[in-house]
Amino acid sequence: MIPLSGSPARLAALALPCALAALVASVAACGGSDSPNTSVPDSITQVMKKPMYQGSTWALRVVDLTSGNVIYDMNSNAQLYIGSVRKLFSQGALLDQYGAQHQFQTPVYRTGTVDATGTLNGNLVLVASGDLSMGGRTNADGTLAWTNFDHNEADNLGNAQITAPDPLAGYDAIAAQVAAAGIRKINGEVVIDDRLFQPFDFRGEFDVRPIFVNDDVVDVIINQGSAGSATPVDYRPKSSAFTMQSTLTTTAAGTDDSIKLAPEAPTCIGAPNCTGALSGTIPADFVPPIVPSFPLIQTFRITQPSNYARTVLIEALVRAGVTVTASTVENNPVQLLPAQNAYSADARVAQLTSQPWSEYAKWILKVSYNIGADTSLMLFGLANNGSTTLDAALAAENATLSNAYKVPMDQTHFIDGSGGGDTTATAIAVIAMLRAMNGRPTFPTYVDSLPFLGVDGSLASTTGFESDPTLAGAKGKVYAKTGTYVTGTETNGVVTTTLKGQALGGYVDTKSGRRLAFALVVNNVPISGLPDVIKVFNDQGTIAANIWKLQ
Numbered sequence: 001m002i003p004l005s006g007s008p009a010r011l012a013a014l015a016l017p018c019a020l021a022a023l024v025a026s027v028a029a030c031g032g033s034d035s036p037n038t039s040v041p042d043s044i045t046q047v048m049k050k051p052m053y054q055g056s057t058w059a060l061r062v063v064d065l066t067s068g069n070v071i072y073d074m075n076s077n078a079q080l081y082i083g084s085v086r087k088l089f090s091q092g093a094l095l096d097q098y099g100a101q102h103q104f105q106t107p108v109y110r111t112g113t114v115d116a117t118g119t120l121n122g123n124l125v126l127v128a129s130g131d132l133s134m135g136g137r138t139n140a141d142g143t144l145a146w147t148n149f150d151h152n153e154a155d156n157l158g159n160a161q162i163t164a165p166d167p168l169a170g171y172d173a174i175a176a177q178v179a180a181a182g183i184r185k186i187n188g189e190v191v192i193d194d195r196l197f198q199p200f201d202f203r204g205e206f207d208v209r210p211i212f213v214n215d216d217v218v219d220v221i222i223n224q225g226s227a228g229s230a231t232p233v234d235y236r237p238k239s240s241a242f243t244m245q246s247t248l249t250t251t252a253a254g255t256d257d258s259i260k261l262a263p264e265a266p267t268c269i270g271a272p273n274c275t276g277a278l279s280g281t282i283p284a285d286f287v288p289p290i291v292p293s294f295p296l297i298q299t300f301r302i303t304q305p306s307n308y309a310r311t312v313l314i315e316a317l318v319r320a321g322v323t324v325t326a327s328t329v330e331n332n333p334v335q336l337l338p339a340q341n342a343y344s345a346d347a348r349v350a351q352l353t354s355q356p357w358s359e360y361a362k363w364i365l366k367v368s369y370n371i372g373a374d375t376s377l378m379l380f381g382l383a384n385n386g387s388t389t390l391d392a393a394l395a396a397e398n399a400t401l402s403n404a405y406k407v408p409m410d411q412t413h414f415i416d417g418s419g420g421g422d423t424t425a426t427a428i429a430v431i432a433m434l435r436a437m438n439g440r441p442t443f444p445t446y447v448d449s450l451p452f453l454g455v456d457g458s459l460a461s462t463t464g465f466e467s468d469p470t471l472a473g474a475k476g477k478v479y480a481k482t483g484t485y486v487t488g489t490e491t492n493g494v495v496t497t498t499l500k501g502q503a504l505g506g507y508v509d510t511k512s513g514r515r516l517a518f519a520l521v522v523n524n525v526p527i528s529g530l531p532d533v534i535k536v537f538n539d540q541g542t543i544a545a546n547i548w549k550l551q
Contacts, residue, residue, distance in 0.1 A: 041072075041550055044546050044547075057522065057524060060073070060520050060521075061518065062517070062547055077426050077427075079426050080521045082425050082430065084373075084418060084503075085519075086425070087365055088505055089401060089407070090377050090380070091446070092436075093380055093405075095442040097384060103353050106127065107350070108348065108349055111125060111338060114183055124183075124186050125338075126313060127196075128210040129354075130196055132369075136166070136214055137163055148161065152217060152371065155264065155299055157289070159289050159296055162236075167214035179321055181350065185323040187325050188325070188326065190313055190326055191332060192313070192334075193337055193340075196382070200378065206303040215372075219298075220244065220299060221234040221295045221296075224294045226250055227283075230249055230250075231250045233246040241307065241311035242269055248279060248282060251282070253284045256281070257286055258280040261278055261299075263276065265301040272329050307331055310330075362449040365450055366457030368482065370418040373418035377390065380397055384396045393417075408426075411425060412425040434505065438517075451479070459480065459541070463538055464538025464541040465538075473511060473548065479509075481504070481506055484499070486499055487500050497528065498526055505520070
C-alpha cells in the first residue's frame with residue numbers, strides 16, 4: 001500500500017538515500033508538456049500539467065497487448081521509481097514457477113515414540129513451508145480473506161480493516177490432528193523448523209522467517225468510547241507470547257488525539273511476560289482515517305516469528321486436550337532439530353494444506369502485501385534453483401526475467417520482491433513483463449489478481465474518473481498494480497515529504513474492445529500528507545480511464 005504516516009517522527013524515519021536522484025533529475029521535468037511524442041492526447045497531458053506536478057517527471061507507455069504496437073509513448077526509457085509495481089514481476093514469475101493451483105503443505109512430525117497412554121516421549125516439530133496464511137485467512141467457502149486496506153499497513157495509513165476469520169484457525173486445525181493421531185501428552189519439546197530459507201531483513205523492522213501467524217502482526221482494535229472513560233480496546237491474536245495493556249482514554253469532543261504503541265516492534269517475544277503498551281487519548285468525536293468508522297486498527301510487529309508461532313502451537317495443543325510439559329514461552333529450541341529434510345513419513349502426525357497459490361497472488365497484488373511479495377521471491381529462488389538467501393533468489397529471478405520473459409533487466413533496479421526503497425524500472429521494462437505474461441497458462445489468474453479500478457484492492461477508492469461521466473465505463477475495466485514510494489526528511493523540526501514515485505501498471509479492456517498493456521509513472525511530487533497522495537492516485541485513475549475511452 002502507501003508507506004506514509006502523518007507522524008513527523010515516523011515520516012522522517014522513512015527518509016532513504018536517493019542514489020538515483022541524478023538519474024531522475026536528468027529526465028525532462030513534466031514529461032506531459034515536454035514530450036516530443038504528440039500522439040499522447042490532451043485529455044491525458046492536461047492531467048500531467050496540473051500545478052502540483054510542476055518539476056515532476058511523467059512516463060507513459062501504452063501498447064496493444066497482442067501485436068505490441070505502441071499507441072502512446074512518453075519518456076518510456078526513463079528509469080524511474082515504481083514502488084510496488086515491482087510486484088508485477090515477482091508474482092508473475094512465481095505464478096509460472098509453481099502454477100496457480102499449487103498448495104503448500106506444512107507437516108508436523110514426532111521425533112520420538114508414543115506409548116500406550118498416548119505420551120510422546122520426544123519432540124513435536126512443525127516444519128515451516130512458507131505458507132503465508134497458515135489457515136488464518138480462510139473463508140467459509142475456502143477462499144482467502146483480504147480487505148482493501150490491509151492491516152500490515154495500519155500504522156502507516158493510520159487505520160485498516162481486519163479480516164473476519166480466526167487468525168489462529170490453522171494452528172487449531174493442526175493441534176486437532178495431533179490429538180486425533182493419539183497423542184495425549186508431549187513429554188518433550190515443541191519446535192518450529194524454520195530452516196526452509198535464511199531469514200531476511202524486512203525494511204529494517206525484523207527478520208522474516210518461513211513461519212507466520214496473523215502476517216507477523218498483533219492487531220490492536222480500538223473502539224469508540226465515551227468522554228472521560230477508558231477507551232474500549234481489544235487485540236488479536238490472544239497468546240501468552242505477547243500481551244497488551246491499555247491506558248488509552250477517551251477525551252471530550254474537539255480535543256487532540258495522541259495514540260501511542262510502545263514498543264511498536266517488541267524484541268521480547270520468546271521471553272515470559274512480553275507486553276506492549278497502548279497509551280494516549282482519543283476524542284469522543286474522532287473519525288478514523290482511510291476507513292471512516294470504528295474500529296480503529298493499529299498493530300504491533302511480531303519480531304520473532306518462530307518464537308511466537310511455537311507458543312501459539314503449544315496453546316492450540318492445550319485447547320485440543322494435549323498436555324505439553326515444555327515451557328509455553330521460550331526461544332524456539334532449534335538446537336533440538338534433526339538434520340534438515342531427515343523426517344520420516346511415518347512420523348508425520350499432522351499436516352496443514354494451504355489454499356491454491358492463485359488465492360495468495362490475489363491477496364498479495366490486490367492489497368500490495370509487501371512481506372508476502374518478498375517471501376514470494378524467496379519461494380521462487382527455492383523452486384528455481386534451490387536458492388535460500390534473498391540475494392541468490394533475486395539473482396535467479398533476474399536471470400529468469402531476462403532469459404524467459406525477455407525483460408531488459410538493465411532497465412530495472414530491484415532490491416527485493418516487493419518494491420521497497422530505490423526500486424526502479426523503465427516503462428519499457430514494465431510493458432515487457434506485462435506482454436510476456438500474455439498467453440501463459442497463469443495469465444487469467446495474473447489478471448484476476450490485480451486491483452480493479454474503482455472496484456477492489458488498492459484501486460477500490462480511486463475515484464478520479466467519476467467526475468467525468470464519459471469515463472465512468474472504465475470502472476472495472478482497468479486491471480493494474482499500484483506503486484507508491486514516499487520519503488520524509490526532517491530539518492530543524494520541519495518535515496518535508498516527497499512522493500518519490502507513484503506508478504500504475506497493468507491492462508485495460510478498452511471501450512472499443514481492445515486489450516492494452518500500459519505503464520504510467522510520476523516521480524518527485526511535493527506533498528504535505530496522505531490526501532496529496534490520494535490526489536495523485538485519482539489523477540492516474542483519470543489517465544487510465546482516458547486510455548479506456550480513447551482506444
